[in-house]
Amino acid sequence: MKKRYYLAYGSNLNVRQMRMRCPSARVIGTAEIKDYELLFKGSHTGAYLTIEPKSGGSVPVAVWSVTDEDEAALDRYEGFPTFYYKKEMQLPIKGIKSGKTRIRDCFVYIMHEERSIGIPSLAYVSVCLEGYISFGFDEHFLAEAQLKSEEAFGYENRNH
Template structure:
């Protein structure tokens, strides 16, 4: 079965969580999505991370190699296609082991844009922060997204 490359920017950066959800998934590297920003949006069940276009911004991401079964588990978790849709992106992935940069066709989940801004639960925020720490990403991206979602609440 052909493997695909999935790009994670939120709670799926949490390695322990991904190991449970997608047991055969393998971390292959990291990258950045240019001209996008992180933002918290949601529904009655809670607020979660998504990405939206913003010129000059960028979002740190981890790339996972996933099987068809893993992708189906991700589809269920992300509420695809109702809550999130998938977008294909060609990104330069820096290998975890080799450090070499290779272009890869990847897919990413993006929340439907009509969802409203909202503040995430503390648990969700901690799950994302743990993932950021694992990959050595600057948590300022999460804190800035959190601050933007709170501004709308006021």
């Protein structure tokens, strides 16, 4: 059975959620997708995280080792190929156990770019935040994506 490496940057950073969705998936390390930024974009069901190219940008990701069954479950969850498509990337991955860095072929889900920026639900953001905390990622990446969404919707009069 061939394993593939999946890059998670949103709700699939949440270890409990991934354990339910993909029981045989294992975290193998973390990485950074350079020259990309995190954005909340949406559909009728809400706004979810995606990544898009941005010079100088960076997105922290968890790297999961997944089986064919796990990948099929992820495809269903991500609405592949209608909502998200897959992109293959080669990234230096820092091993969780070894601390060593190795270049690996990975795949990531990216929302179709024509989707518009949206405001995420607090429930979705908190699931993502839980993942950020468990991997020790800098939460400013999430905060910036939220800010962009709010600016796009002109939420200047929001209560603080």
